[in-house]
Each structure stands twice: as C-alpha cells, then as structure tokens.
Amino acid sequence: MTADSSKPALGVTDVGHAYGARRALDGVSFDVPVGGFTVLLGLNGAGKSTLFALITRLYDAREGRIEVFGHDVARLPGEALRRLGVVFQQRTVDLDLSVMQNLTYHAALHGIAGAEGRRRAALMLEWFDLSDRHKDKVRNLSGGQMRRVEIARALLHRPNLLLLDEATVGLDIRSRADIIGHVRRLVSEEGIGVLWATHLIEEVEMQDRVVILHQGRILAEGPVAEVVSQHGGRDIRSAFAALTGADRPRAASEAAA
Missing domain, CATH: 3.40.50.300 (P-loop containing nucleotide triphosphate hydrolases)
Structure with missing residues (x-):
C-alpha cells in the first residue's frame, strides 16, 4: 500500500x-x-x-x-x-485452525479473498520460514512460531x-x-x-x-x-x-x- x-x-x-x-x-x-x-x-x-x-x-x-x-x-x-498492522500482547490466532486457514480467513476480512488471499498467505509463510507448517493446526506450533504466524497475518494487507x-x-x-x-x-x-x-x-x-x-x-x-x-x-x-x-x-x- x-x-x-x-x-x-x-x-x-x-x-x-x-x-x-x-x-x-x-x-x-x-x-x-x-x-x-x-x-x-x-x-x-x-x-x-x-x-x-x-x-x-x-x-x-x-x-x-x-x-x-x-x-x-x-x-x-x-x-x-x-x-496499520498490529500484533497484540495476547495471542489472537485460532488454535483449532491450520496456519493457512488463520491467514486466509484474516485476508478475507480485508477483502482479499480466493486465489489472491492464498497467494499472499503463501508468500508470508515463505518469508517467515513457515511454509512446511501451512497445514498444521496452530496449537501444534511453538510459541515463537505462533508469533511468526501473527506477524505474517498482520502483514497480509500490506x-x-x-x-x-x-x-x-x-x-x-x-x-x-x-x-x-x-x-x-x-x-x-x-x-x-x-x-x-x-x-x-x-x-x-x-x-x-x-x-x-x-x-x-x-x-x-x-x-x-x-x-x-x-x-x-x-x-x-x-x-x-x-x-x-x-x-x-x-x-x-x-x-x-
């Protein structure tokens, strides 16, 4: 933007x-x-x-x-x-959704749906070294990986x-x-x-x-x-x-x- x-x-x-x-x-x-x-x-x-x-x-x-x-x-x-992108002190990721689902649902809230939302999510996961965890439920990640997901999510709308x-x-x-x-x-x-x-x-x-x-x-x-x-x-x-x-x-x- x-x-x-x-x-x-x-x-x-x-x-x-x-x-x-x-x-x-x-x-x-x-x-x-x-x-x-x-x-x-x-x-x-x-x-x-x-x-x-x-x-x-x-x-x-x-x-x-x-x-x-x-x-x-x-x-x-x-x-x-x-x-503005924001990462709050309290974690706000959905633990029962996959990493990719957390990102694409958030993208959709910003009007970035479908293929474009998935493309941006994939780019962010690559940036934060999380591509191999895209199908994993967030609850199975470490604390540091959860934080990286939150930062990636905050950057989806650029x-x-x-x-x-x-x-x-x-x-x-x-x-x-x-x-x-x-x-x-x-x-x-x-x-x-x-x-x-x-x-x-x-x-x-x-x-x-x-x-x-x-x-x-x-x-x-x-x-x-x-x-x-x-x-x-x-x-x-x-x-x-x-x-x-x-x-x-x-x-x-x-x-x-």
Missing part, C-alpha cells in the same frame, strides 16, 4: 487517557518515522498497552490526536487503520506501519532473537515503519529510535545514542535507570498496562 513518506508513519500528539481517577497516559507525544524501528520502552504498567488500544481504536482517544500517515484515527479511521506490543513475552532467548530479527528485516528490506513496545532493555539496539514511557508520561525520545548522551548514561540501560529511578527492569510476570 502506498503511503505519503513526507509524513510520519505514526504521529501521537498530547494524548491522554484515564481509568476513572487514575491517569494511564498524560500528554503523550512522539513520532514514528517511515521505514524506521522505534522502541517504546517502559516498565510493565507504564501505559504501553493503553496507548496501543488508543492507536487501534479499541478505545476512543478523547484527549489529543493520533495520526497514521497523516490520517486522524478518530476522524478517518478507515484510512488510518488500512495502513500495511506501511506495524505495531507490536510485547511480542516476545514468554518466549525463550532463541525465539525472541528470531522474532526481532524478522521484524528488523522488514524495516531494512521492505521499508515498513515499526513501533516495538517492550519492557526488555536488551531488545533495544544503538541504531534504533527509543521512546521512554514511564507512569504514563514520555521521559525521553530520539536516537538511542542521543538519549544516552543527554541523560548521562553509559548505555541505554543506565540512561533508563537514571530517568525512571529503576535499578533494573521489573519481571515479565508483573501485570502489563
């Missing part, structure tokens, strides 16, 4: 959200550039999943503005969401922006590296913009942009080297600790926002 490269892939401006009296997000603003890998880094409970729910319109954004390639998700949701919320939670080290490698390859080879939400500092690389979200507020944003330099850290881990007052990331078992 063609997108206007003169505009950010994602623009978030002064976004706020509350659950009753509790402010989950407060004046959040940042951009995700076209064809770049941006890490939304924050401890569990920082507000990352709430922000994803607002971007994808699971919740209405009543404070601020969210745009996907210049299209306001509140006023032009169809135009905005058409350019979005220009991919959002992934804690995509490696619960995976072993090898599976985590495999998933991150596939997504980074999408950025470098396909020019897709990526917003990768995580609480794991080791998933951040020096060439990335980073947005540090803490208790619903943005504490820093920019290239990793710039954020580290501005906040007196030796590396992104020490800069993150200095900004948030955290000696170390919380365990993955803590409840996510």
